[in-house]
Amino acid sequence: MAFPIWLPATLLAGATQAWRTAVQRRVSKELSVNAAGLVRYLYGLPFALMLLAGYRLIYPGPLPSPDPSFLLFCLGGGLAQIVATNLLIMAFAHRNFVVGTAYSKTEAVQGAILSFLLMGERLPPLAWAGIGCGVAGIMLLSVGGKKPGFLRALGQPAALCGIASGFFFALTAIAIRRGTQEVDAGGANADPVLAALIVLVVTVAMQTVMQGGFLLLREPGEMRKVLHGWRISGQVGLLSALGSACWFTGFATAPVALVRIVGQVEVAFTLGFGHFYLGERMKQSEVMGLVLVATGVVLALTGAL
Template sequence: MNPIWLPASLFGGLFQAWRTALQQRLRAELSVSGAGLVRYLYGLPFAFMFAAIWLTMRGDAVPAFGTAFAGFAIAGAITQMAGTILLIMAFGHRGFVVGTAFSKTEAVQAALVTALFLGERLPLLAWIGIVAGVAGVLVLALAGRGVSGREIWRALGQPAALCGLGAGSMFALAAIAVKLATAELDGVDLIGSALVTLVVVMAIQTGLHILWAALRDRDTLRAVFRTWRNSSQVGLLSALGSACWYIGFAAAPAALVRIVGQVEVVFTLGFAHFYLREPVRWHEIAGLLLVVGGVVMALIATF
């Protein structure tokens, strides 16, 4: 594994937490669809700029796109969008917390899929770290609302939980598809392959989302262009975060990247406590310890 995967995963979590905070503020001006579209539409120019700068610095030409690359890129774009739709469906079932929590099982799902179909083998300690990290996210999301272990198990049959698990599956498949796509590009280094893949995937997502909005939701499309100042900030952070994720996926097993990237919840809670002055609750301490412990175990197993 290339060691760049570790800082890439950490910064991916940071940029994602930051983007989510700005996106929540933007929700006052845009619909759910619009808030999702700005990630692709305004992130694409930044992704293109990152790729162009890197390839120019290295003196590399744009690699040729083969059939396999195109297939994996399309699969990554569609599964990521499908995951987002399933997560929104979970919210529609009045299950914002439950849906989000179960979508975070993507690290475990990615580890299982890559072990079964790609032959990626992780040390036992890494598996323990992955499970601990996911458990920490579940504690953070659910324990503070008086949800017991029995109720969490019972919630697995609820539509919100099923949609959340489905979203996690789609996000896991998207990570794997991106990893496979980057491996299909010749003539560029690891970072170059990740950035070029990001441009292609974001272009596909932008085209599909704009087409849907033009046919079904033109008011949202107009609002997205009207809010370009705030939307461009979300786009920049989205491109930065995705660039980090893609570099991580190209350099290491997807499951490790995702479990380390779950430090996103640490950044999010840190912002809430230090800037919003919200009190610390016991379940947040327990959840954070599990997340951080999971990350540490995964890193020890790796290095």
Template sequence: MISSPIWLPATLVAGAMQAWRTAVQRRVSDSLSLNGAGLVRYLYGIPFALVLIAAYRLLFPGPLPALHPAFLLFCAVGGLAQIVATNLLISAFRHRNFVVGTAYSKTEAVQGAVLSFFLLGENLSPLSWGGIGCGVAGVMLLSTGGRKMGPMDFLRALGQPAAVAGIASGFFFALTAIGIRRATQAVDTPDPVLAALIVLAVTVPMQTVLQGGWLLWREPGEMRQVFSSWRVSGQVGLLSALGSACWFAGFATAPVALVRIVGQVEVAFTMAFGHFYLREQMQRSEAAGLLLVVAGVVLALAGAL
């Protein structure tokens, strides 16, 4: 059920912020370990998350709303799922290029639709389901990386490390969306933006403790590199906080599946960053895949109206 029109602009901005953040984070991952590159988005996102909620409270003053008992549990579930998803996505980047790694993870749209149907009881129109199918076809075409592949070649490619890591990343990103939506619902306020910012301000420190503790235990020497990369990592934290705030606002006001379908426009931003920022060549098949993704978003929006 859509409770506010804010979900659409929030989702579009979130897609742009996430693509930008992922592009910068990939450059950080060249000098940091898998867990170190994952930690920077949370560690450096804390001050920006706190600034966002403080600024919002200054603009719209009032007491903080009550939180239901399950609030922290949902934040923890969503936060842990996002850590796993991010690590898997970075792992996919190390097997294939930036655009292809992200394309595999975008199967989260269909995975999120199925999971939200069973776990949240959210239904979509047939037209929106058609948009999901079109979008998935587009990201699968993107995943070929410009190579001509028959059906059997494609099936074999799904077993490659980049595909496995990317698809698993999409699954955990879908779980993240469900956990965050339930967390925003556990905030006793009619203001979805405030609910989203509260969830963000609580979840990011949780994620920092979880992944930071793991890094200190398993790779204690890596923490020095995390702090020494503050110039670029600070950008990751800022973009991550802004993007997550928008994603969370979308999840608070619209069905998870619909937000994730429209969020596939991130692929367009991703291809732009991959081509202009990371200097990766765009193949003809990638352009065709992008058109399918955009068509899928249009169908999903038409089905939601």
């Protein structure tokens, strides 16, 4: 596979998402789960629109004519991401920032299996070895070097929420990839980055309506808090739009499983933000887990590129 745009886009997505999640965790301390989730969509939509408009200014040309079915993939992917985000915020309530994110990173192996079953995407053996190495690192991160080990820890609320979050994030990735394929049909003027940005805007708009409508009906008081805290929420929206644009570009240009495996570098950025931004202590087991995750990413890249 030639060196494509998905690799730098995925690395940037990991860094941006870790930063956004760190800021969002602070927001979640003052808001309900649904309100904290809405922040990334409501405040992310204007930035997503600006990214699309800016890209069109730099690269003008004919707009694609997507199959209307791409709207269904945007809807499904958007709903799955809402559920995944809420589950991740719930995981934070039970354990620290790093551990909550580590459980959700089982998304890499879940995504590899689901993308094979649903889309027939295959990975070379070395990439699967990288997945195994990365999962081992996540196991070490999740238990923090303490007993009772990973298997018993699976029954804890943080593990259940985190792993379920990873499952729905994997479904999101598959739906978004299919949506970009319907927009970018591979014609003479095919532009996967433009397709990714179009899907991003449509998906975030749908998410704002879905979760915003739910919040207005069930938690109107929380909606007032979301609107009142626009200063810090705007940071979440900006980082969310930038991160999602990079993720969507990766999904549009490479297999879902490969993007998510490399995306595990987010754990490295998460450790950094957890330590320096949130003041959480970094343990020796977390450093060892990070080394395993990084090794898994290198193996996956070596097998795929």
